[in-house]
Amino acid sequence: MAINKDGNAYTFGFSIALVVVVGVVLSSLSIGLEPLKKANVAVKKKMDILSAIGVESTRKNGEELYKEYVEDSYVISTDGEVQKDLPKEKTAFYLDVKKQYRDKNIKPEDRLYPIFEATKDGNKVFVLPVVGKGLWGPIWGYIALKDDYKTIAGVSFDHQGETPGLGAEIKQDFFEEQFEGEKIAKNGSYAGIEVVKNGSGTEPQKVDGITGGTITSKGVEEMVNRTMKVYQKYFSKK
Amino acid sequence: MSETEENLKKPKEPLFSKKNKKLITDPLSDNNPITIQVLGICSALAITVQVEQAFWMSISVVFVMVFGNLIVSLLRNLIPSRVRIIVQLVIVASLVIIVNEMLKAFVPDVSEKLSVFVGLIITNCIIMGRFEAFAMSNKPFPSILDAIGNALGYAWILLAVAFVREVFGSGKIWGYEIFGSNLPGEESGLYEMGYMNNNLMILPPMALIVVGIIIWIQRTQNKDLVEEH
Numbered sequence: 001m002a003i004n005k006d007g008n009a010y011t012f013g014f015s016i017a018l019v020v021v022v023g024v025v026l027s028s029l030s031i032g033l034e035p036l037k038k039a040n041v042a043v044k045k046k047m048d049i050l051s052a053i054g055v056e057s058t059r060k061n062g063e064e065l066y067k068e069y070v071e072d073s074y075v076i077s078t079d080g081e082v083q084k085d086l087p088k089e090k091t092a093f094y095l096d097v098k099k100q101y102r103d104k105n106i107k108p109e110d111r112l113y114p115i116f117e118a119t120k121d122g123n124k125v126f127v128l129p130v131v132g133k134g135l136w137g138p139i140w141g142y143i144a145l146k147d148d149y150k151t152i153a154g155v156s157f158d159h160q161g162e163t164p165g166l167g168a169e170i171k172q173d174f175f176e177e178q179f180e181g182e183k184i185a186k187n188g189s190y191a192g193i194e195v196v197k198n199g200s201g202t203e204p205q206k207v208d209g210i211t212g213g214t215i216t217s218k219g220v221e222e223m224v225n226r227t228m229k230v231y232q233k234y235f236s237k238k
Numbered sequence: 239m240s241e242t243e244e245n246l247k248k249p250k251e252p253l254f255s256k257k258n259k260k261l262i263t264d265p266l267s268d269n270n271p272i273t274i275q276v277l278g279i280c281s282a283l284a285i286t287v288q289v290e291q292a293f294w295m296s297i298s299v300v301f302v303m304v305f306g307n308l309i310v311s312l313l314r315n316l317i318p319s320r321v322r323i324i325v326q327l328v329i330v331a332s333l334v335i336i337v338n339e340m341l342k343a344f345v346p347d348v349s350e351k352l353s354v355f356v357g358l359i360i361t362n363c364i365i366m367g368r369f370e371a372f373a374m375s376n377k378p379f380p381s382i383l384d385a386i387g388n389a390l391g392y393a394w395i396l397l398a399v400a401f402v403r404e405v406f407g408s409g410k411i412w413g414y415e416i417f418g419s420n421l422p423g424e425e426s427g428l429y430e431m432g433y434m435n436n437n438l439m440i441l442p443p444m445a446l447i448v449v450g451i452i453i454w455i456q457r458t459q460n461k462d463l464v465e466e467h
Contacts, residue, residue: 164287
């Protein structure tokens, strides 16, 4: 019996077969590559943390250097209290701060804030993750504070899909380096960082924004100040 | 020529006959998917700010296009005609997901650079266009050649536009400064003399203008391409 290729039965049969084949291929590929992808993401996170304290690492030595520099990590609440006995996915390294920021079911006051304690050249540095909104999507980064709890030792920012050449420049060294040495506290209270238009960034607590990338620059400002205020609660108790 | 003669002649057609060569060379110039058929403009606009991104995008498109055309061509006698567009869409979407997964697992740095743009390959009308116009009615080998030709035709326009935009918009090629440093306070090279990057180059409209200039040059070179009105 010849198959009628224009018939409904053939059309349905073909579609079902195609979907099953494609589904099996794609899901087995995804599951098969899962460990590799997870490892890549974890190494990237370690590289970002190291980058904030000014240690350049590659995917190869990221793991090793992380063990060398980062000594302790813990999680604090919005009140600045250290949280103990958390499940694994809520411990400092595994806590997904991006997901937590995005999740509308988690109230802002219920968010958890990880702290990574590292030692570089004999000095203690606190690495603090920050998450915020850019123009097109999420932006995030790590801020390293010196052990006076108010001087920024270094930062590393990243983004998902900011405009190349404009907002995407927040991850470039020239932008990040401006934050080094800025003080986020003045006379004992939180002062904040202001991202300003080109030229006046040399003043204290001000950094130059990116020309043509104003919304992303302002996003960085909002993200840094909102998160640093929370961390300041913890540091002021120390 | 009688039909039998033609049938006898067919298997003897050399692998790279004139006709097959044309499949590759045509889309590079006189039948370019971007400048002549005006397809795939959206991605020409989105990822031509930097040469590096345009390069990785081109590589991904070549992969998706070649395998897509091959698969569609192999299945061309099996695909029910009433659902052929959706079948082609499933094929291109699956290939894009495969590319994305591979990049994430094996070259995570490239995956980060392309970020969301890999997904946009699905919406590239050149790919669906070639599936429907060529692979559905041709044998696998010519389909592969057609895919290579069209993907490269797309790639070179992408790289040309990205080159112009990166040089004049950021003063760089593949991320390397060519006019000197333009960091505030430590200008060097051309910037020291007062040169400034053209920020318009970085904005999307400039991609269209650059593509327009390429179309203009192409049509002054080859008058056959100019439509009569």
